[in-house]
Amino acid sequence: MKAYAFDYVRATTLEDALALLERAGDGGKLIAGGQSLVPALNLRLLAPQLLIDIAHLAELRGISSDDTHIHLGAGTRHVELATSPLVGQTLPLLQMAIRHVAHAAIRNRGTLGGNLAHADPASELPACMIALEAVMLVLGPKGERQVPAGEFFKGLYETALEADEILVRISIPRSPAGTRCHFNELARRAGDYAMAGLAMVMQGQDSGDVQIRPVFFGIGDRPVLARHAALCLQQAENLIDGLEAAQQALALDLQPQDDLQADSDTRMQLAKVLLKRGLADLLAQGRG
Numbered sequence: 001m002k003a004y005a006f007d008y009v010r011a012t013t014l015e016d017a018l019a020l021l022e023r024a025g026d027g028g029k030l031i032a033g034g035q036s037l038v039p040a041l042n043l044r045l046l047a048p049q050l051l052i053d054i055a056h057l058a059e060l061r062g063i064s065s066d067d068t069h070i071h072l073g074a075g076t077r078h079v080e081l082a083t084s085p086l087v088g089q090t091l092p093l094l095q096m097a098i099r100h101v102a103h104a105a106i107r108n109r110g111t112l113g114g115n116l117a118h119a120d121p122a123s124e125l126p127a128c129m130i131a132l133e134a135v136m137l138v139l140g141p142k143g144e145r146q147v148p149a150g151e152f153f154k155g156l157y158e159t160a161l162e163a164d165e166i167l168v169r170i171s172i173p174r175s176p177a178g179t180r181c182h183f184n185e186l187a188r189r190a191g192d193y194a195m196a197g198l199a200m201v202m203q204g205q206d207s208g209d210v211q212i213r214p215v216f217f218g219i220g221d222r223p224v225l226a227r228h229a230a231l232c233l234q235q236a237e238n239l240i241d242g243l244e245a246a247q248q249a250l251a252l253d254l255q256p257q258d259d260l261q262a263d264s265d266t267r268m269q270l271a272k273v274l275l276k277r278g279l280a281d282l283l284a285q286g287r288g
């Protein structure tokens, strides 16, 4: 199939992109890497009248840091995140996850902002953003606002972004020394979207005073921080003692759905397996 006809314009600045978006009203659509949007256009799932290209905007690019945060421009491509020494040192979870995002050709063009704005529930990076307590900087006609990652993903392909807003930057707090992280997903083939996945960050020791953020994806209509399971682990004498209760508590955290890949019982079982494997990995990292 071919896309419906549309007009195309390349924005020259962020301000220009905002003005174009506002003028186009419901008919306007941003395009960054095009890796999710173009397939949707070709399948005629969307019919925008005007595509506004933001792929070349310098204001959206770049990876930087200050004393407290790492800042990732929304237009940063997956390949740039995967190869950045700063990201490798400070956000190893992101580099673990990006290996699972699609294939090299798609990672060469796809952007972080496009990936997050697309909000595929089986996508790896939204879950990482919640685990890492990222904050999204969003710009619209009314000015700037900051949205915590935990409030950004609203449902199936739905985010807190308004139609006339642009995701500009993602800021992630620096992790304290000794932070451990884990990423794993279960997919039918490498490069496919996951049937179930887990991004997890842990601070503290294996027994007592531990903070743990297990975020599951591919299981419901959005990534989910498993708060009840985390509490079971945090309240246990040590992580392994808390595992069984945490696995049971996943029933309170997750609403797995049936689809062509797996039914809800299978997905819940996959979540329990991922949690067990994830804890084993975190404990092994603690032993060095």
Ligand SMILES: Cc1cc2nc3c(=O)[nH]c(=O)nc-3n(C[C@H](O)[C@H](O)[C@H](O)COP(=O)(O)OP(=O)(O)OC[C@H]3O[C@@H](n4cnc5c(N)ncnc54)[C@H](O)[C@@H]3O)c2cc1C
Pocket: 029, 030, 031, 032, 033, 034, 035, 036, 037, 038, 039, 054, 074, 075, 100, 101, 102, 103, 106, 109, 110, 111, 112, 113, 114, 115, 116, 117, 118, 120, 122, 123, 124, 125, 161, 165, 166, 167, 168, 191, 192, 193, 194
């Ligand atoms: C075969 C295939 C396999 C894939 N597998 C995976 C996978 O395993 N995991 C995964 O996570 N992804 C996967 N993807 C998607 C890929 O990661 C995309 O790069 C990404 O989802 C979208 O980024 P993009 O820059 O291409 O966005 P685009 O396709 O250009 O845009 C996507 C959406 O985001 C909006 N948008 C883009 N930038 C902004 C912005 N700055 N502010 C506001 N809205 C914006 C657009 O208007 C559009 O609605 C796959 C894609 C393909 C084609």
